Amino acid sequence: MTTTAIITLAAVLVIVLGVSVLTRPRHSSTVDFYLAGQRVGVATNSWAICGDYLSAASFLGVAAAVYVSGLDGAWYAVGFAAGFVPVLLLVAAPLRRYGEFSLADFLGRRLRSEAVRLHSVGVVQLVILCYLIPQSVGGGITWELLVGHGLFGLSPYSTGVLLSTAVIAVVVASGGMRGTTWNQAVQFLLLFGALVWLAATVSADGFRYGEAVETLSQEPLVNPAPDGDQWQLTQEHNAISPGEEAVFGQPGARYGQLGQVALVVTLGLGTAGLPHVMNRYFTAPTGRAARTTTVWVLLLIGMFYALAVMMGTAARDIIPAAAREHAWLAELTVEGVLRVPEHALPVLGRIYGDEAGLGLIAAAALIAAMSTVAGLLLASAATWGHDVYERHINPRATQRQAVWVGRASTLIAASIAAALAILLRPDAFTPAMPSLVATMVTWAFAIAGSALTPVVVLAIWWRRTTAAGAVAGLASGSVTAIAMFLIASFMEPGALRELFAAPTLVAAPLAFLLTIAVSLRTQPPAEVEADWLIMHGTAADRHAERMAALTMRERRRRKEERRAR
Template identity: 40%
Template sequence: MLNMWAILMVILLVVVTIGISMYTRNFNSSTANFYLAGRKIGFMTNSTAICGDYFSAASFLGVAGAVYASGVDGMWYAIGFGAAFVPVVLFLASPLRKFGEYTIPDFLFARFGKSHKARVIGVVMVQLICIFYLAPQMVGAGTTWDVLVGVGFLGMTPYQTGVVATVVVMMFYVALGGMKGTTLNQMIQFWVLFTAMFLVFALVLINGVGNYASQNQPLTNASTVTVAKLMEGEEGKRVYDKAKATMSPEAFATEVDAVVQKGDPNATVHVVVPQVNKLHPDRTMVMQEPGHRYDWLNQFSMVLALVLGTMGLPHIMNRYYTNPSGKVARLTTLWVLAFVAFFYIMSSVVGLGGRRFLPELAGADPTTAALTVDGVLLKSDQILPVLGKLLFGEFGLGYVAAGAFAAMFSTVGGLLIASAASWGHDIYENYVNPNAPEWKKVMVGKIAVVAMSLFSLLVGLGIPAIGLDTAYPSLIAMMVTWAFAVSGGAFVPMLLSSIWWKKTTRKGAIAGMIVGGGGSIFFILMNILKETGVFAAGSFGATLGSLAFPSIFIVPLSFLTIYLVSITDKNQMPVYVNNIWARIHGSDELSERIRKQMKEADQRSA
């Protein structure tokens, strides 16, 4: 049965989004306007737009889902995401804006003596990060549609329908509205998702989640396995035996025994089993103790990836170029920190609330009951919309659904703009057709938006096909952490070294990006192959794949690479390095004057 509140709210959100894009379409007469909104975005508008950009499906759906599925382990996501803007405000926001370029690849080109190789490698890294970050937004779109509507159209599943609908809307409004329209939309979308989260947060608190959170509750999760897998191993240690000891007799008879009796080893069953304590194998896994998903090394590495990764996200860093000055960029980030801190506190409380209320309330609602096994959600990322419905009825589900789509629209919009800026500005304007008129440059940017949208569609549809949705219990949060790990490895050591160490050279920066970005992607792929069963347990590949978050090794290795290559490459610093340094660290007025002087000198020499 369709939720009419949800349908109406999402339609209203789409209409407003497209209306704003239509209103701002005439503002995109130049690339500076299309990619950077004319560098005239104030701190309050930009802070809410950055939060809209940052609070993706992973934040809105994934963090609450991770806390629901993993307890304290899931809270690491909230801590990492929440702390991430502290190093941004301390080390990057103001210097990047003062330097005054369009994109991170632009920064690389200008910082390292007009290095074309550095810019092209930067473009490659931007596209890889955008792909890694777009993937979980597509999963969020399909998951939300599944809960919101529950039916597919044109022969597609509900998941596929949600992915396609989101991509079509985003492709239209970003290409039409550019950065100006995207900024205004992100500001509105932020308030929709923020108030939706607050609604569920307030309802959970009113109903007393604190009592549950203070208890030492065992951690159990639902999963889907084949009958053959269910019966593997010695009696007493089989999944069958664990499920029988954990589930209620009624649920076990319906979900498990009824299927087993049919004798088909390939048939699938839904089970609820206790979770393994990876830090303390001799103890029962409980909500209030870490160790569900990660050992100590992966836990530390995950938080490091989240805290550092934000500094390298192209769609976040590009937003600082839209501020009018470095001072405004710093003020913007301080407001972002306040919004971020409160948002992730709410997300954590909602995740705990799911454990408290779902077993009691799910059985009374047939739609919700179909998503659960013995009172436990099969897909933890659905906890926020499910709680919205259970605690506030159809309106609650509708408002949360609108918030979820607002989160996805906002983040996907920022990613598409960032990706288009790299293709349109960094590649087309500088290498393919430098003398193109402004209208043609803007048109290429819009074409890049469409192309990246279609590619993200393929990524979103392909994720269930390779089994990622069953390999990871909190898939959306996990996939975003991968994006953070890639951005943290590829860009953060390079940006910090380039901004704060004058002796960083072009070769050092390039080597650091390749080692950091390439190394992160390698270990992530190894982990995917391990979790999806490609590598046998105990094999060399499985050992490499045991490191889910490689930042703890890759980031220091990237810094070391930059240092070693740079000190052996002393003659490769840019000729105007002192001017560049003054441009990065001087006052806003001095930085802008030097930038204009260097641009005029380039034009005269050309």
């Protein structure tokens, strides 16, 4: 471990912990701990959402997927970025206007059902766990490359998993949403700045994206694969045109036509059901602020993913020549091709910035993992502390008790994720996946998009949605997605396997249909018109409704006073 690496890691930890201490809430109310007092501005919230959303799967995984499979890897960037379009059009403003603590809280109150609330909690926790594990894996991979040494007798990978998860768990438990918000905003700016530096440096050295794609496409695409104790390069085959060789700049290196559509739909629909991202909209002061925030998020993540695709291409173009000049690359490559695709950006950083460049990019990767872990742990705390403990276990809980339960749940969730990440270490998987981290995150998107998104969208936009229908949609979407995942692991490569591996294209329509079918046979909540006005009425409508309610209460008070006389 070099002095530069030590200084870089120490600086990151000091910044993260320092921001948490400075922004620690002065009060112990649940609104402060979970929602930062609902006073987060547009700029800060947009940066924080980006920091929350742009995980290790985005920073390491998208570039890695492009590095391994060329154009097919870029579908991850398309799907991740496109996910905020339905959020902007369908979810952001109505969700904030309704104003709750979490997605489970929103569905439970909107449909007047504790059964819906508890089913939502189960699905939310499953999504959070599926998302937490790859972030911890990303932290372990980065530490292993950057430091290369373990602590307390642990392997470098396990040390990275435990250290990155433990630090951010303490940050979330102490700082709540206010500290997490500022941390994620600062972390996004650091993360984006590191990627911009790398792109500017590579471009200044003569790299041109179009020329690189054309050059790489002149030869068949090959990737390393284990052969016993050795590694050898294997040629990729075109999934769209069987029998033909796959090339970097043409579709088919990883997915067939159906698989590409299924992947983009899974990622696009999944965003609107991600609890750690959607919970951030409850922190905005108004529905309009939530919508404006989403516009800024779309702009920022669009630029980020464009740079990530560009850098994945640059790594594929530059690293083979660099491997002939730098001896340290021999341990990471097979004939100039990286064995671990997630090393693409850190290796580029070291090529162009020596140890300081490696430290910067690796620190950015740790930031990406830690920032998303923070949002996930806070979403977990909201569901356990507010939706379960306050609502069911101890309805008479004080604000202080509820906050402490939320803090304890963050530590428990972090421990489970770290333990599973250590068990599911990267070398347990084959390079059949374009990127381990990006692929594992796809599981979370699939469950969210198959179960939560259909029910949330219908609850916002269809008056007839009922509690029984929502339970049917949540259960069918999540069970179908998980079953398809499991079946895909036993299937031979092909279009059907690609569909089952990204199951939202099947599971989400099923959840929509079952929610509608069951809702049509049951009665919606009596308060649906009042809820509709809150979510969709104009500001004047809502003001008039509040004034009417105040007038009615005043009339009832006067009647009671007259009767008392």
